[in-house]
Amino acid sequence: MNITADTRCPCGTGETYGSCCGRLHAAFDADGSLTAPTPEALMRSRFTAFAVGHEAYLLATWAPQTRPESLGLDESLRWYRLDVLGSTGGPFDAAGTVEFAAHYRSVPGTPEGQRVKGVQRENSRFVRNGGAWYYLDGNVS
Numbered sequence: 001m002n003i004t005a006d007t008r009c010p011c012g013t014g015e016t017y018g019s020c021c022g023r024l025h026a027a028f029d030a031d032g033s034l035t036a037p038t039p040e041a042l043m044r045s046r047f048t049a050f051a052v053g054h055e056a057y058l059l060a061t062w063a064p065q066t067r068p069e070s071l072g073l074d075e076s077l078r079w080y081r082l083d084v085l086g087s088t089g090g091p092f093d094a095a096g097t098v099e100f101a102a103h104y105r106s107v108p109g110t111p112e113g114q115r116v117k118g119v120q121r122e123n124s125r126f127v128r129n130g131g132a133w134y135y136l137d138g139n140v141s
């Protein structure tokens, strides 16, 4: 997905990428800082990282105890819409949750040739460690 600072952020806040998830990605790219203030902000920035293929950010924001070695992002899927259905956890909590629906569809012209479209619903758990939020795990429904 081609995205610039002025593109509408894929996470669906209605803000531009540069003033939404792009700020979190840029802080990480600069010096590894994880600056999402809440589980929902982290969730949104991770969805956007999926949308733009920022694998390093996805791994860095994964709690060490559940983090995979690598992700192998599926290039044939495009994550194009996020609906946050509910969330808990703020800047002073140690844990939180985000319930969301992430919409995806296949990229036209992929080798499989099949058009895939779907929604992944998940209730994710997040933990705060050293001032930064991390994705712990999720129940896919």
Ligand SMILES: [Zn+2]
Pocket (backbone or CB within 6 Å): 009, 010, 011, 012, 013, 017, 020, 021, 022, 044, 045, 048
């Ligand atoms: Zn965003």
